[in-house]
Amino acid sequence: SLLSLLFLHYFLPSSILTTFPHVGIAVPHVAMTTPGLAAIAEVRHLAINLSGPLCAHLTDLLDMDEEHAKWLVDMGAVFIDKVRVGAGAYNAIVPQGSYLRVHPSPRRFPVAWTADWQKRLVHVNSNYVIVNKPGGLPCHASLDNAKETTEACAERALSAEVGSISALHRLDVPTHGLMCLGRTPFFAAHFSRLLRMRRVRKEYLALASAPPQLGSMVHYMRPSERSPR
Known part of the structure; x- marks a missing residue:
């Protein structure tokens, strides 16, 4: 049976990128929790009756300290009225009547901090970046x-x-592999057009515990004919 996808290797038209170096194995995902927030509900929905600074609402209504509020x-x-609050906007004024949604214990992805991202930047120019995404x-x-x-x-x-x-x-x-990240709207539209025209070829490599059987293999996400394959 298949254990995990190792990487995705993209072959782009020569006008974009000609070669890619070899990429390594996947890094397993490790879940992390936030100390001190275990007792708080996973998602909190708050109706704001009095306008005021965001962090003041978080500390007062959710009984958390200012450091945790700023970290969130x-x-x-x-989110304020379904719009994500930008980093550093601790004192953004939340108007009266607003809807505040807070995720007190975000799911963590530690590989974001443990990976050497300078080495994972495979190709960089003013229009796009090719990055070797780690698993997890x-x-x-x-x-x-x-x-x-x-x-x-x-x-x-x-x-x-x-x-x-x-x-x-x-x-x-969980998948490890090369990704194309856009830096300009023009290139984003260009790459999207290449995908629609099937000008980008995708090659997947998978690690198996034993040689798989030849032929078509169908796996259902749920034991139902209506589930995605």
């Missing part, structure tokens, strides 16, 4: 974590502005 804001785990890391922001992503790690490695790099395709969290 920086992680991208706080999402491509882009999840509902409760916008800081530990492939996009954010590439931005930090390049000292780029937050939000200036975007994933142009996806790899699952």
